[in-house]
Structure formats: C-alpha cells, structure tokens
Amino acid sequence: MIMSKEELIQNIEVARERLNTSIDHEDGEVIYLRSVELDKLIEQYIEAGY
Structure with a gap:
C-alpha cells in the first residue's frame, strides 16, 4: 500500500x-516493537523519495 x-x-x-510513551511506561519488548514500527515507516518515506 x-x-x-x-x-x-x-x-x-x-x-x-x-x-516515546513506551520508553517511559513499557518493557523492552514493547519498546523494541514500536521502534521497529517507526523504522519501517521512515524507510517507506525514504524509499518513496519524499
């Protein structure tokens, strides 16, 4: 998509x-998963050439 x-x-x-919210309130696994989610979105942005 x-x-x-x-x-x-x-x-x-x-x-x-x-x-950012996870860093203050969640365990390491949740932080990692949200970090990966953010990385994937940034990767999509870069690949799209915006």
Whole structure:
C-alpha cells in the first residue's frame, strides 16, 4: 500500500509519540516493537523519495 507524503508523515509522528510513551511506561519488548514500527515507516518515506 502506497501512502501519500502527508499520510506517512502523520503515521511517523504517531509512531514516534507511541515510542516515546513506551520508553517511559513499557518493557523492552514493547519498546523494541514500536521502534521497529517507526523504522519501517521512515524507510517507506525514504524509499518513496519524499
């Protein structure tokens, strides 16, 4: 599924906030999974050439 630039940016921001919250309140596994989620979104953004 190809997302628009705006959708990707919004999803990256949401994932970043979730990761930041996780760092303060969750265990290492949750933090890792949310970090991977954020990395994948950033990778999509870069691959799309935005």
